[in-house]
Amino acid sequence: MTLENITDTASEHEGDTVWSEGGGWLDLVPRWVQMLFVFVVFVALWDAVTRFGFVSPIILPSPLETLLDLIFVGKNIFTGGYMLGALWITLQEVFYGFLLALFIGVGLGVIVGETAFGERAIMPYLVAIDTMPKVAFAPLFVAWLGFDIDSKVALAAFIATFPIVVGTAAGLHAADTNSRYLFKTMGASRLQTLLKLKLPMALPQMFTGLKIASVGVMAGAITGEFLGGGKGLGELIRTAASQLNTPRVFSLILYLSIVGLMLFAFVSWVQRRFVFWHKERVHAGGE
């Protein structure tokens, strides 16, 4: 980010008498080349470690093994194999978990951020629950909701709710005194002030919360599967790990991360559409 800013301001002064800033050859290399370089170095080191027997192949598979397994898993998914079914189940858990967290999170956030009672009497409990290790609730959710996807949805939502509550509640305080004063002089009702002033003002912070939630919801769904069984990708990872099939673990994690990345990118995309007026550099996926 800072690097880009520097080059931005530099180009504004083109033709000015400025001293050239030394050591700028790296600026001339495209970003994707630099990223590729890091990737190649990483894979080379990985390959070296496995090739020369520093680590047992059971613990760490070679890059080639992992790649072959990636292709195998990919083929299975795209030809509608059993892994597609598992992926579908995990996707549902993530989707419903996120949706649930969105509704509960925004609802609680509005209560806590908008009402004095919520801020005084409810917020302390939310903070207390938030500090608990939420993953530890997984066995409870299984006991309450069973081994089906419900318990995973619950854990995913449970983890993802808090950042949305915090983002919404904090965002509702973002409206400045002048704007509130103006709304009062216009005779706006409390609901009008909330809908037409405070919530729009809160959107940037709400989306920050949503992005954190989109990462948390994945972790919640997978942890739920680890601890509560089911038929999702998390269960496949657990099975593969117990069979010491480490290449499979690696490739499943990679496919999972693609799902997570897509959710994050989707939230960022929605943010860019709805909060077009907020000049924030979104850190997702480059550009």
Added chain:
Amino acid sequence: MPAAAALSPTDAPREPVYQLSHVGKTYARNAVTALDDVNLTLRKGSFSSVIGSSGCGKSTLLKIMSGMISPTKGRVMLQDKPVMGPRRDIGMMFQQATLFPWRTTLENIVLPIEIRDGKKAAKAAEAQARALMELVGLKGFEDTYANELSGGMAQRASICRMLITEPAVLLLDEPFSALDELSRDFMNMELQRICTSRDATAFLVTHSIPEAVILSDVVYVMKPRPGRVAEVVEIDLPRPRTLDMMTTPKFGALVEHIRSSLDKEAFV
């Protein structure tokens, strides 16, 4: 708009629009008298200013006049009805333009109508908003989002937003003090032009003596502890005012008079 624009000071005084008599405000919590016995009359089409150091009760006065807080003493009458809360015949403008960046300029301007009468009425008010935009020189920026306007343009838009409900009185809370001095002088002249063409009754709160003098028919000098009007200065410079008048001896004398009046007690 009525063509009473070229109002000369020799005309008979026009009817009062806004009247405050014996208005006082005491904050019970710390027994502070923020305002004591304020009397003022804003006549139709007149421009009045209030000037004073901080703590003199200017903002309390403005809050009472905008219906945001109630006085503890006295009568506050706008168009012969007591001010009991926010009213649509009160227009307000602040130091910050407070436009909302998720709305276009046009949508910002019709916001007071949208809040008071709903979306349909706001849609119907768009023609009027376009006319106002033309009046303030914002034509062509209807669909520009508010955060893309410059400071001066944003304040023009907020003038339109203030005027859209056709208020009887305009309350201006240091409207151009966030602008640089050149734009500020220019916007003050624009404000005069707009007020004249609308025959508006305006009340300006300011920290700048020259600004108060160049714009006003009457300047209320306020002093703190307790907040009160210490002097009422009539400004009999001819209208329309021009920036050139700021170099005349008469203007200088008026500024000097107000300055010394403020100084007398400012450091006691």
